[in-house]
Amino acid sequence: xxxxxxxxxxxxxxxxxxxxxxxxxxxxxxxxxxxxxxxxxxxxxxxxxxxxxxxxxxxxxxxxxxxxxxxxxxxxxxxxxxxxxxxxxxxxxxxxxxxxxxxxxxxxxxxxxxxxxxxxxxxxxxxxxxxxxxxxxxxxxxxx
Amino acid sequence: xxxxxxxxxxxxxxxxxxxxxxxxxxxxxxxxxxxxxxxxxxxxxxxxxxxxxxxxxxxxxxxxxxxxxxxxxxxxxxxxxxxxxxxxxxxxxxxxxxxxxxxxxxxxxxxxxxxxxxxxxxxxxxxxxxxxxxxxxxxxxxxxxxxxxxxxxxxxxxxxxxxxxxxxxxxxxxxxxxxxxxxxxxxxxxxxxxxxxxxxxxxxxxxxxxxxxxxxxxxxxxxxxxxxxxxxxxxxxxxxxxxxxxxxxxxxxxxxxxxxxxxxxxxxxxxxxxxxxxxxxxxxxxxxxxxxxxxxxxxxxxxxxxxxxxxxxxxxxxxxxxxxxxxxxxxxxxxxxxxxxxxxxxxxxxxxxxxxxxxxxxxxxxxxxxxxxxxxxxxxxxxxxxxxxxxxxxxxxxxxxxx
Numbered sequence: 001x002x003x004x005x006x007x008x009x010x011x012x013x014x015x016x017x018x019x020x021x022x023x024x025x026x027x028x029x030x031x032x033x034x035x036x037x038x039x040x041x042x043x044x045x046x047x048x049x050x051x052x053x054x055x056x057x058x059x060x061x062x063x064x065x066x067x068x069x070x071x072x073x074x075x076x077x078x079x080x081x082x083x084x085x086x087x088x089x090x091x092x093x094x095x096x097x098x099x100x101x102x103x104x105x106x107x108x109x110x111x112x113x114x115x116x117x118x119x120x121x122x123x124x125x126x127x128x129x130x131x132x133x134x135x136x137x138x139x140x141x142x143x144x
Numbered sequence: 145x146x147x148x149x150x151x152x153x154x155x156x157x158x159x160x161x162x163x164x165x166x167x168x169x170x171x172x173x174x175x176x177x178x179x180x181x182x183x184x185x186x187x188x189x190x191x192x193x194x195x196x197x198x199x200x201x202x203x204x205x206x207x208x209x210x211x212x213x214x215x216x217x218x219x220x221x222x223x224x225x226x227x228x229x230x231x232x233x234x235x236x237x238x239x240x241x242x243x244x245x246x247x248x249x250x251x252x253x254x255x256x257x258x259x260x261x262x263x264x265x266x267x268x269x270x271x272x273x274x275x276x277x278x279x280x281x282x283x284x285x286x287x288x289x290x291x292x293x294x295x296x297x298x299x300x301x302x303x304x305x306x307x308x309x310x311x312x313x314x315x316x317x318x319x320x321x322x323x324x325x326x327x328x329x330x331x332x333x334x335x336x337x338x339x340x341x342x343x344x345x346x347x348x349x350x351x352x353x354x355x356x357x358x359x360x361x362x363x364x365x366x367x368x369x370x371x372x373x374x375x376x377x378x379x380x381x382x383x384x385x386x387x388x389x390x391x392x393x394x395x396x397x398x399x400x401x402x403x404x405x406x407x408x409x410x411x412x413x414x415x416x417x418x419x420x421x422x423x424x425x426x427x428x429x430x431x432x433x434x435x436x437x438x439x440x441x442x443x444x445x446x447x448x449x450x451x452x453x454x455x456x457x458x459x460x461x462x463x464x465x466x467x468x469x470x471x472x473x474x475x476x477x478x479x480x481x482x483x484x485x486x487x488x489x490x491x492x493x494x495x496x497x498x499x500x501x502x503x504x505x506x507x508x509x510x511x512x513x514x515x516x517x518x519x520x521x522x523x524x525x526x527x528x529x530x531x532x533x534x535x536x537x538x539x540x541x542x543x544x545x546x547x
Contacts, residue, residue: 003494007487007545016482016546038486039503039516061516063484064546117490 005113006120007064010072015064020074024057032060033130035122035143040066044073044130051081053135063123069111070127076108082135089128096124150437150526153178157526164496167534172316172344172475172522173500174366177430181370184429188422195418197395211421214428215411221431222361223352224378230411231419234375235343236266238362239310241377241414242339243270245387246360247308253279256305258336260285260293261512262315265505267341271310280307287512291318291467295326302334309338313345313361317504317520318467319450319475321349328357337383343367347524348446348473350439353378365423369524370430374423377414384410391416434525442525446474449523453532460539466518477504477518480539483546485517491542492519497535 027045034041040062047055056078058070077085091101092108098115114124122143133141151157154176159166168176188210194203196211212226219226232238247257257271261284268282275282283301286294293311302309309331314321324340331338339360345351347368353361358378365374379387389396389407393416398406407413434442453476457463462481480488489501500520503510510517521535 003491003545006490012546037502039507039510040486063486065487120486120490123486 002113006117008110008113010107010110011064011068014068014071018058018067018071020057021059021067021071022057023059024055027055027057029134029137031130031133031138032140033126033133033143034140035062035066035126037122037143038063040123040126042066042070042127042130044070044127044134046131046134048082048135051083053077053080053082053085056131058127058130062126065111065114065120065123066126069124072107072110073127073131076106077131085131085135089132092128093125096121151528153180153433154526155179155182161496161498162494167497167531167538169521169523169527169531169535170498170500171524171527172367172504172520174372175347175369175524176526177371177426178369178433180433181426181429185371185422185426188425196421197412207421210425210428211419214424217428217431218376221351221435222346222378223354225381227410228378228381228384230377230379230384230414231424232362232375232377232414233373233420234364234366235341235362236270236364236375238360238375238377239267239339239341240270241390242310242360242362242379243274245390245414246337246379246383247271248274248278249388251275251278251280251307254305255280255307256283256303257281258283258285258298258301258306258309258311260311261287261508262291262293262318262320262506263310263312263508264316264341264343265507266343267310267312268508281305284508285311287318287320287509290469291315291320291509292469293320293322293327295323295330298327298330302330302336306334306336309336310341311338312341312343313351314342314348314473314475315467315506315509316344316475317477317506317509317518318469319472319477319522320467320469321345321471321473323471324356324358332357344473344475347434347442349443359383365427365430368427368430369433370427371420371423374420374427376427379410381410384414389413389416393417395419437525443473445525446523446527449527449529449532450474450476452529453521453523453535456532456536457539460536460543462543463539466513466515474524475520475522477520478539479515479518480543483542485519487546488519488539488542491545492535492538495534495538495541497538499535 024045030045042060194207196208337359366372396416466477485501
């Protein structure tokens with residue numbers, strides 16, 4: 001097992017200096033994601049104009065993987081439509097669970113190493129579950 | 145038996161994890177099993193398997209004798225009488241049994257139960273359930289920053305509404321050894337009965353339920369080198385006799401008609417259905433193993449290890465020990481600045497070091513220290529200074545990864 005595959009430079013960088021980790025003014029939707037297994041909590045706030053997510057921020061506390069994943073998520077989805085995001089999440093989920101991905105995920109592919117650490121998959125997907133809940137108008141979601 | 149030879153008694157310890165020798169330091173979660181326990185369980189199924197207490201045939205008699213013999217060993221181990229030893233699935237079931245059969249019938253609205261801020265969820269939730277049902281209140285004895293109970297507060301908390309107390313002997317996430325004798329004394333002065341959760345105690349320190357004067361005392365087999373699914377509830381005989389059964393079924397009755405059932409005597413009254421026979425036998429064998437080494441020797445060995453590990457880990461920049469009670473057993477909980485315990489757990493595992501990361505089923509303790517979780521190393525008889533050295537180098541490596 002090669003640790004570097006999991007804790008890649010970019011992941012460590014985003015966990016230490018998370019991007020867009022702040023409250024979002026004038027958000028239209030927000031949802032809290034909770035991982036009861038470890039207590040990690042990530043809240044996502046978005047501004048949704050029609051079908052497009054024009055801005056996204058996150059707050060919360062978690063491990064390096066969940067923090068980096070939330071940080072990179074905010075960069076990956078800004079300006080994308082609901083449909084596009086659903087597709088990215090599906091692909092991302094396939095990536096971290098070791099299934100075939102259909103499209104190139106760009107920067108998100110650095111989470112490929114997670115598939116070798118099954119107990120950490122939920123760390124990587126927590127913020128995504130929160131995002132999908134927010135988009136769908138739900139207030140809370142859990143990885144369980 | 146010299147303690148240095150002990151590792152070879154535990155087959156699971158002899159393996160590589162991620163190309164490194166396994167260093168098993170998650171003993172507060174569960175201990176590994178010595179070969180004598182594994183053989184006792186396997187021999188039972190190979191040679192003796194039969195149902196107990198009801199067969200006239202030879203195997204049934206042999207199985208009954210082995211099962212009851214285990215009960216005698218346990219009774220002796222904690223200085224009690226075999227009639228006061230009830231086999232259960234584990235400490236959790238023992239607490240639920242007492243909550244349902246002893247506490248529930250005597251609880252009225254506005255009555256109070258006292259537990260402490262350092263309890264495992266298993267010693268919180270069963271009390272919440274009966275309190276909710278009976279509109280009673282749960283009162284919490286606080287801890288201080290060192291992770292010790294503020295015993296002085298108990299006199300203020302206890303009153304005529306207090307109907308029961310439940311408290312752990314040793315904290316699973318802080319390692320604190322509580323002054324149980326003092327607490328029982330205070331409870332009894334106010335005529336309050338008390339349950340001691342000994343799940344983290346019996347494997348580390350000598351326990352004498354008579355000396356403690358506990359009304360109920362419980363522990364799990366799997367944390368004391370025995371199989372999972374077996375545990376013990378000790379109760380004072382007069383209390384057990386006045387309690388209604390916990391579950392109904394076979395073996396807990398003397399006679400059954402549709403009009404009236406006469407319950408069996410204790411302890412059988414509380415053992416409905418076919419019990420975990422092999423588990424009980426395994427637990428008896430685990431106690432033989434412990435007695436062979438000597439519980440005092442174990443306590444001394446583990447105390448030395450804990451001191452050695454605490455001193456070493458304290459010297460590492462950014463590491464904080466959570467739980468600094470004066471009297472501690474086996475448990476070393478810690479945090480590393482800016483590194484989440486789950487990342488610590490994963491990185492240490494990549495070096496073969498198995499620790500626990502999380503809230504250890506003690507969320508109120510995490511809230512008290514305002515931390516999401518801790519990393520926890522916990523020691524057992526087979527651990528040695530080499531294991532501690534590996535733990536320390538692994539902590540350093542974790543810090544390096546995040547530098």
